[in-house]
Amino acid sequence: MNDPEELKQAITRLRSEKAALQVQSRLLDNFVNFARSSVKERVLTRLLQKTLEISAELTAADKGSLFLLNAAGAVTDGILTRVDPTPEQRSRIIGQVFDKGLAGWVRQNHKLGLIVDTRNDDRWVNLPNQPYTVGSALAVPILKGEELLGIITLLHEQPEHFNQDAANLMQITAAQIGNALENARLYSKLDESYRSLEKAKMKIEAYSKALDNEMEKGKKIQRDxxxxxxxxxxxxxxxxxxxxxxxxxxxxxxxxxxxxxxxxxxxxxxxxxxxxxxxxxxxxxxxxxxxxxxxxxxxxxxxxxxxxxxxxxxxxxxxxxxxxxxxxxxxxxxxxxxxxxxxxxxxxxxxxxxxxxxxxxxxxxxxxxxxxxxxxxxxxxxxxxxxxxxxxxxxxxxxxxxxxxxxxxxxxxxxxxxxxxxxxxxxxxxxxxxxxxxxxxxxxxxxxxxxxxxxxxxxxxxxxxxxxxxxxxx
Incomplete structure (x- = not known):
């Protein structure tokens, strides 16, 4: 490999793959820690937050959002850029970005979306009363085979912050994120089933206690x-x-x-x-x-x-x-x-x-x-x-x-x-x-x-x- 350009590309690819593996390792570590934690917060929600933090760190993004989708493409969970939006604001924002925005384009095409300059790309939608400026954006599909599990959207106030290298890095990283999120989603389903069983167990125990009380009353009647x-x-x-x-x-x-x-x-x-x-x-x-x-x-x-x-x-x-x-x-x-x-x-x-x-x-x-x-x-x-x-x-x-x-x-x-x-x-x-x-x-x-x-x-x-x-x- 004597061509300097080929060497540069190989180094870039190796760095991206190394970064992707590091992301996977960090996400898996966090997943295990969340699963072992005694805190009764949903594991999937905490992993979404950590995934967004790591993605922003890798690309030096200012802000970002992450949405999970079901098989029909509907949003089932997510982390928004805005802090603590009301349920009404949350629903309206999700509707707009998936209707006309970059996230909607990625959902439709199952492809990475890179906007170098939001002023010159009609895939970007400026939301009403948006409290921050966005100059460039990068939206990455999280795929598991052909299934679209979710979309990460990363933002920066400066145009041309995100380039093809960042896009390639996130493309490789998204596959590792997909594995971690799929594990977390399966765990969450098991966790919800476990919690349902715990609730059912509590109801059964309460009913059993009531029956025991009734039996004791009956036995007392009998003895008396x-x-x-x-x-x-x-x-x-x-x-x-x-x-x-x-x-x-x-x-x-x-x-x-x-x-x-x-x-x-x-x-x-x-x-x-x-x-x-x-x-x-x-x-x-x-x-x-x-x-x-x-x-x-x-x-x-x-x-x-x-x-x-x-x-x-x-x-x-x-x-x-x-x-x-x-x-x-x-x-x-x-x-x-x-x-x-x-x-x-x-x-x-x-x-x-x-x-x-x-x-x-x-x-x-x-x-x-x-x-x-x-x-x-x-x-x-x-x-x-x-x-x-x-x-x-x-x-x-x-x-x-x-x-x-x-x-x-x-x-x-x-x-x-x-x-x-x-x-x-x-x-x-x-x-x-x-x-x-x-x-x-x-x-x-x-x-x-x-x-x-x-x-x-x-x-x-x-x-x-x-x-x-x-x-x-x-």
Missing amino acids: FLPRHIPQIPGWEIAIYFHPARQVSGDFHDAFILPENLLGLVIADVCDKGVGSALFMALFRSLIRVFSGKISLQGLSVPGTTKTEPNSQGDYFYEALNAISLTNDYIAGEHGEEGMFATMFFGVLDPQTGKMAYVNGGHEPVFIVNQFGVKKSLKSTGPVVGMMPGMEFNVQQVRIDPGDILIGYTDGVTEAMSPKEKLFGKKRFLTLLEKPAPTASELIEHIKHELFNHIDNAPQFDDITMLALHREND
């Missing part, structure tokens, strides 16, 4: 309506275990003294979960107590029965069980649209004789066990309670002898899941009854021990309830 004190009857032992699920459910149990020194025992499971089931649990429990105490509501009757007052304990013994039919008709008649019902075992015990009359409304079998295992299974004697009005519930009778234990449970026991999602099961439950403990509390403790060994740390979504009644030996 469970018996605080278990009746103490000479010669009898009552043991109850209740373990609420993570979700609010509808299990309930009750033990209460009825007129004529009889004992009422209830174990039930209201369908569904949530606060609604807890509220209906409270309603079912209250109705059973009210109706079994011979308090009736106007307009309700029991199929096949009369409303005469009982004349003896024997009459009342069965009359109390009319509470099941009355409760069924009230729930089905007044709240039928909600579709809420309960499986329920209600027994009325005469502690003096051990005789128990009962209704099992679609509930799990209740068992009577003794030292030899399961003595009797008290299976369903009618449908679930509250599904349809006018249903019939058959009353059955059984005797609990000295040493016998009556044990009832809800399906949360047999359907308890292990970490491997295996059910505890009815078969395993019945196996535990084959060798019953000597007391009601010991029997429940034995079942609990086996049950929670099975559950381990697996989450449970249904309440676990057990009720046991032991007649002590004379």
